[in-house]
Amino acid sequence: MSTESDPLAHFRLLSQVFDAVLGGDERSGGPRPIVSESWQRSLAADIDPESRTPPVVYRSADLPDIREAHPLNSVMPLLRNTLVSIADEAMHVMLVTDAEGHILWRDGAAKLLADADGVGLFPGTQWSEDAIGTNAMGTTLAVDAPVQIHSAEHLVRTYHTWTCVAAPVHDPDTGGILGAIDISGPLHTAHPALVQLVAATAQLAENQLRVQLAIADERLRVRNMPHLASLRGGAGALVTPTGRILAGEPYGWWPERITLHEGSDRVVLANGREILVEPLAEGYLLRAPGPSTSAPAQRPDTALTLRFLGDGAPSVLLNGRSIPLTLRPAEILTALALHPEGLTAERLALLLYGDDGNQTTVRGEIHRLRALIGADVLQTRPYRLAATVDSDFGTVRRALRAGRVEAALRACTGPLLPRSDAPEIRDVREELAVGLRRAVLDTEDVDLLYAFAGHPLGITDLEVHDRLTDRLPLGDRRRPVVASRRTRLLAEH
Structure with a gap:
């Protein structure tokens, strides 16, 4: 019987290697190369093999907001459906970290959670190699590949009774690592198929993120095409916040991605062309330098972004340009956005002021608002917005109606x-x-x-x-x- 098929014999062999290598016995063959290299990195980071548990970085009260903001939050249902039932039956816990190795999520066998708590396998702790030495989560993030770390392959002796398998999950947008998926459990639960299972689940998560990205890209493109159309055939492109080109004119003129620097209003392409960068409500508009692209009146491709939810000041962007706004014009824009067919002065007065509404007051407010956003955007007879309107309250309304x-x-x-x-x-x-x-x-x-x-x-x-x-x-x-x-x-x- 090989030591790999006998967990206890394998444990003894790995423990002998561990003691020999850390004891300075140069005759020892040493662990597997991936483990040996990880031990070297961990020891260089001053990890003590007799350490007890990893550092606690996040308080439990902070975790909900951290999880909500993390990209892997959207694929957690997939991960739970794929791995948690298996982990529960096989006496494992499923752990999901961010790119720095902080555990953000944990699910699995209830009987094992108390043991996991005792060795720091709970949300808020950091499991990078420079925090707690060689382990599947930290090492998979270090080498950017699926990893199994078994028993005394862990650098810290506390984890010699544990086995763990992890795989990285990548951002389909940038290619960077978002975090790691890990299955951990007692020694006797080790199984070679776990590596393939965890790696395949990581790929499923990446595929789902890729689909979500494609949907988000299309929505961003549709909402912001008026900005590109406003260039009237001039060279320009729509860019995501991370620098990917979503649409551009002329076709074939633009690279797939550009590097954007914080606060810079221009970028130089690989072909040497200097391009202006204009921030939009979401992403950027690139355009070639030249005369102002202000469009004539009756421009149907105007993009109007309304952000009126929350306690902050009302925010309006007109073709990426911020418009200062007080409460009353924000109320008018809200009413017009809710009634794209248009409103008469009488109806608008009723909606804003109730039965005491005065049409003369409304006309005065409309006059002032037209001076701010342009008569081509706020049209009359009836009052209506000649623009592609993107509002935060409209987004919430549509999402609720769609369930x-x-x-x-x-x-x-x-x-x-x-x-x-x-x-x-x-x-x-x-x-x-x-x-x-x-x-x-x-x-x-x-x-x-x-x-x-x-x-x-x-x-x-x-x-x-x-x-x-x-x-x-x-x-x-x-x-x-x-x-x-x-x-x-x-x-x-």
């Missing part, structure tokens, strides 16, 4: 124009707040419910915190945060 609750919550940064008392604004503000709350409560997703409990619309909602208290497992590290807020809300009631 995409997570997307709606992600897009909603707070109430619509919270200082507005206009009847139309109040109605839509209530529609979005109630609709989002109801949609979240109707889901069975505890992570989504927890995210809403920390959202401006849910942080003072006692029912949400009651529901979370009922659904969060007793050992869940989020419970103290929820319990603390719930106690405060009960006291306020």
